[in-house]
Amino acid sequence: MNDVLVGRALAKRFGQTVALGGVDITVRAGEAVAIMGPSGSGKSTLLHCLAGIMKPDSGEVHLLGRRIDAMSERRRSALRRTRFGFVFQFGQLLPELPAEENVALPLMLDGVPRAQAVRRAREWFGPLGLGSMETRRPGELSGGQAQRVAIARALVSRPAVVFADEPTGALDQRTGHDTMRLLAEATKHNDASLIVVTHDPDVAAWCDRTVEVRDGLILPSGVRA
Amino acid sequence: MNLGLTWRLLKGGGKGMLGTWLTLGAVAVSTALLLFAVAANFAFEVRGERGAWRNPVPATSGAVAVEASRYDYVRDQAITVVDLGALGRAPAPPGMPRFPAPGEVWLSPALAALAARLPAGELADRYPDPAGVLGDEALIHPDELVAVVGHEPGDLALTAARSDDWVIAKPPTKVADLAGTPSEDSEAYRMLALIASVLMVVPLLVFGGAAARLTVARRDQRLAALRLVGATPGQVVAMTVAEAMIVALAGALVGAVAFALAVPLLAGIEMQGGPWFAADLFPGPLILAAVLVAVPLLVGLSAVIGLRRVVVSPLGVARRETPPAMRFVRVLALLAVLAAFPMLSRGSSVTIVAVALGLAFLCVNLAGPWVVGVIGRITAASARRPARLLAGRRLVDDPRSAWRTVSGVALTGFVAGFLGLLSPGAFESEAGPPQLRVTAPAGQVAKVTEQARRRLAKAGVPATVKASDRVVVAALGSAADAAAVDRARTALAGLVPGRTPTTKTDDQRFGVQILADVRVGTIVVLSVSFLVAIASAGITAASAILDRRQTYGLLRLAGTPLEVLDGARRAETLIPLAVMGGGAILVGVFCATPFMLGGISTVGAVTLLACVAAGFAGVIGAGALSRPLLRSVTADPAPRPD
Ligand SMILES: Nc1ncnc2c1ncn2[C@@H]1O[C@H](COP(=O)(O)OP(=O)(O)OP(=O)(O)O)[C@@H](O)[C@H]1O
Ligand SMILES: [Mg+2]
Numbered sequence: 001m002n003d004v005l006v007g008r009a010l011a012k013r014f015g016q017t018v019a020l021g022g023v024d025i026t027v028r029a030g031e032a033v034a035i036m037g038p039s040g041s042g043k044s045t046l047l048h049c050l051a052g053i054m055k056p057d058s059g060e061v062h063l064l065g066r067r068i069d070a071m072s073e074r075r076r077s078a079l080r081r082t083r084f085g086f087v088f089q090f091g092q093l094l095p096e097l098p099a100e101e102n103v104a105l106p107l108m109l110d111g112v113p114r115a116q117a118v119r120r121a122r123e124w125f126g127p128l129g130l131g132s133m134e135t136r137r138p139g140e141l142s143g144g145q146a147q148r149v150a151i152a153r154a155l156v157s158r159p160a161v162v163f164a165d166e167p168t169g170a171l172d173q174r175t176g177h178d179t180m181r182l183l184a185e186a187t188k189h190n191d192a193s194l195i196v197v198t199h200d201p202d203v204a205a206w207c208d209r210t211v212e213v214r215d216g217l218i219l220p221s222g223v224r225a
Numbered sequence: 226m227n228l229g230l231t232w233r234l235l236k237g238g239g240k241g242m243l244g245t246w247l248t249l250g251a252v253a254v255s256t257a258l259l260l261f262a263v264a265a266n267f268a269f270e271v272r273g274e275r276g277a278w279r280n281p282v283p284a285t286s287g288a289v290a291v292e293a294s295r296y297d298y299v300r301d302q303a304i305t306v307v308d309l310g311a312l313g314r315a316p317a318p319p320g321m322p323r324f325p326a327p328g329e330v331w332l333s334p335a336l337a338a339l340a341a342r343l344p345a346g347e348l349a350d351r352y353p354d355p356a357g358v359l360g361d362e363a364l365i366h367p368d369e370l371v372a373v374v375g376h377e378p379g380d381l382a383l384t385a386a387r388s389d390d391w392v393i394a395k396p397p398t399k400v401a402d403l404a405g406t407p408s409e410d411s412e413a414y415r416m417l418a419l420i421a422s423v424l425m426v427v428p429l430l431v432f433g434g435a436a437a438r439l440t441v442a443r444r445d446q447r448l449a450a451l452r453l454v455g456a457t458p459g460q461v462v463a464m465t466v467a468e469a470m471i472v473a474l475a476g477a478l479v480g481a482v483a484f485a486l487a488v489p490l491l492a493g494i495e496m497q498g499g500p501w502f503a504a505d506l507f508p509g510p511l512i513l514a515a516v517l518v519a520v521p522l523l524v525g526l527s528a529v530i531g532l533r534r535v536v537v538s539p540l541g542v543a544r545r546e547t548p549p550a551m552r553f554v555r556v557l558a559l560l561a562v563l564a565a566f567p568m569l570s571r572g573s574s575v576t577i578v579a580v581a582l583g584l585a586f587l588c589v590n591l592a593g594p595w596v597v598g599v600i601g602r603i604t605a606a607s608a609r610r611p612a613r614l615l616a617g618r619r620l621v622d623d624p625r626s627a628w629r630t631v632s633g634v635a636l637t638g639f640v641a642g643f644l645g646l647l648s649p650g651a652f653e654s655e656a657g658p659p660q661l662r663v664t665a666p667a668g669q670v671a672k673v674t675e676q677a678r679r680r681l682a683k684a685g686v687p688a689t690v691k692a693s694d695r696v697v698v699a700a701l702g703s704a705a706d707a708a709a710v711d712r713a714r715t716a717l718a719g720l721v722p723g724r725t726p727t728t729k730t731d732d733q734r735f736g737v738q739i740l741a742d743v744r745v746g747t748i749v750v751l752s753v754s755f756l757v758a759i760a761s762a763g764i765t766a767a768s769a770i771l772d773r774r775q776t777y778g779l780l781r782l783a784g785t786p787l788e789v790l791d792g793a794r795r796a797e798t799l800i801p802l803a804v805m806g807g808g809a810i811l812v813g814v815f816c817a818t819p820f821m822l823g824g825i826s827t828v829g830a831v832t833l834l835a836c837v838a839a840g841f842a843g844v845i846g847a848g849a850l851s852r853p854l855l856r857s858v859t860a861d862p863a864p865r866p867d
Contacts, residue, residue: 051782053782074786077781077784077785077786078784078786079784080782080783080784081783081784081785081786082784084783084784085783086779086782086783088779088782091775091776091779092776092779092780092783093776094615094618094776094780095622095773095776096615096618096619096621096622096623097614097615097618101614101618105611105785106783106784108610108611108614109611109784109785109786109789113609114608114609114614154783
């Protein structure tokens, strides 16, 4: 078995709202999974539970056979830093750091010496089409370029799973597709799994499979919106 | 464009209100302290005017009275003795129902109470059978000791020569009325108060400006969005400024009420030997109105300046770009002003000194952000750990906001450096048993000596009386305590008309008093500066978190430990605080050197050190207070820009 991330019977409520109603999901090594569904159906909540950002009310999350949902916040935080990568819609780069330092930050947080961290960060710029953008600051990058820097940052510490919540939501369609392609290719290239929440069927098409969420539940597989 | 919609967009959600509350609080604190700084000036002026009647102005024609004054002493307090004689139909002096008849004595309430409390032979016998009690209009402060003595204009007390030291006595003067003029020492106090207010007002203005920009900073993104959908600059500016000013007005009113409530406390601060009449500390309605109008206007102006960036370029804020480097001119301005300081001296007019101080102060404030930027570059370049790197980059990115966090303490450091070394060391006290001295009129030295001997023997005070030159010296026995000295003073009262027998300590009383008052003033100024500094550190720390809560939140989601974010925040304050605080103290010391009397005073240096320690602790504490805010904004699993 090469299941990397397994969620079992995940349930989460916010007051009266049932955000997740008992979801089972398995993500295999190197696999790219798209999560789709209408607004408010519970996609982000599912992602947050799987990534150890949020504790589910019931159910379990296992990473490489280890249960992570019951860990303390401190350990989950360390796990997120070392085993997971994140790409959000926007606003995740520190505006005052040059791009290369934004990418190097996760490495430095893990104790990699600064020079080495920056050197390793730089290696990502060429392949992602960011050559010569190393010392620019996020405000001096286009939206697509900034997302590619975010992708580099998500991958730099060689995570097992990359989570992306509408990573192309703030981009135009064309740039969005380019960015998504880069994200899918780069994660695959690094043997990381990818879980991406998206509204765009074309984006989902870059993934190995698609999971449909409705009212906090996963629709039987094979059903496509 | 729908105004209502724009307004709601501007306001944003719940956390938007936090900025508003912070601004309101900051403006309230500033207004209260500003009122205090302004009121202090008027309070000294009122004191000076109320004491003016004891400082006679020679009549050019139509004299109605003769007036003279001198100091008497009891225990370690001074008594102002005013001698009055009517030449014609003399008006009633302030605080008295009528002009005192010859032989009559009127006492201030505090002196009457003291005379009743001490044995008659120590005080009451000097002013026998008081005819009445002086009203408050005659007094500088409620605890003041004043005696008014009526005479025939030809009495020796109103004709004999007095000490020619204006501090100790005013010679008999024919006056046309009893208005008088504020005395030299009251003018000196007013000047010191003016300098103190300059030192307090500048940090207050900086703080108020920071508070005003707080409302605006929180709006940057929304405003830029509004501009992008086509709101005219006028609309955006008008609405934000209107809001800032409404909040400022509310804050100013709260501040005014807070000041009014604090007046009874402030009135207890002793100056010139006593506390204040509470009424003296209330600024007049005109001044109050001026402050209540000026504060919202200044806040509005600050808001406009803060908005300029948004209005000029709708993209400017939405996209953070590398800011233009700070100009070195700022430092040149400071150096230029500092270069002028050695030209000043203790002889320079107080107004010039006040202006120079104000300029130096403003220039420290101008140079601050530049230096912070340099510090940031050095920190970032040398950083090995993430917290340091974040802190350094942030300092380079926005040196102005970092400076605002520490400017309060740095400027206080300037004040502490300036005042700390300025307070000259204490006067040396008299060694050996007390001696009372009085100068006898020429040719009567032997007679006065003999009389003094007899009077002291009669009062039962052991003393050896000798004359040296024209000064008659009564050396009391080594067993003489304060009560014995007062018995001797009482026994010798009126021995030489118009002159008071005094000890060395008495003669230094005035200097000691000024010194004590300067020290109290220093402590007041430093306390105010510190309140401002700590409040502004707290406010800027909170607003820095609010400004970047989305990024902080996302970083924390991605596993960045809270300690790193918090450590970066701390370093971001501490590094510039250490450099700028130290630098400002040195500049303050430098500015004080032309005015230093003698060497460095230990008390001053200790005060200075205590201030530095308190300032650091306060700023760190204020920053730590916003840690729960950091925790709460980063706890949100789905951070959004509002
Ligand atoms: N912090 C919260 N407090 C209360 N209710 C919440 C919270 N977070 C999510 N919800 C509710 O849970 C449900 C699922 O939300 P979730 O964010 O997972 O939806 P989503 O599928 O990501 O939607 P979208 O595509 O719009 O991002 C919604 O009904 C939402 O209102
Ligand atoms: Mg969502």
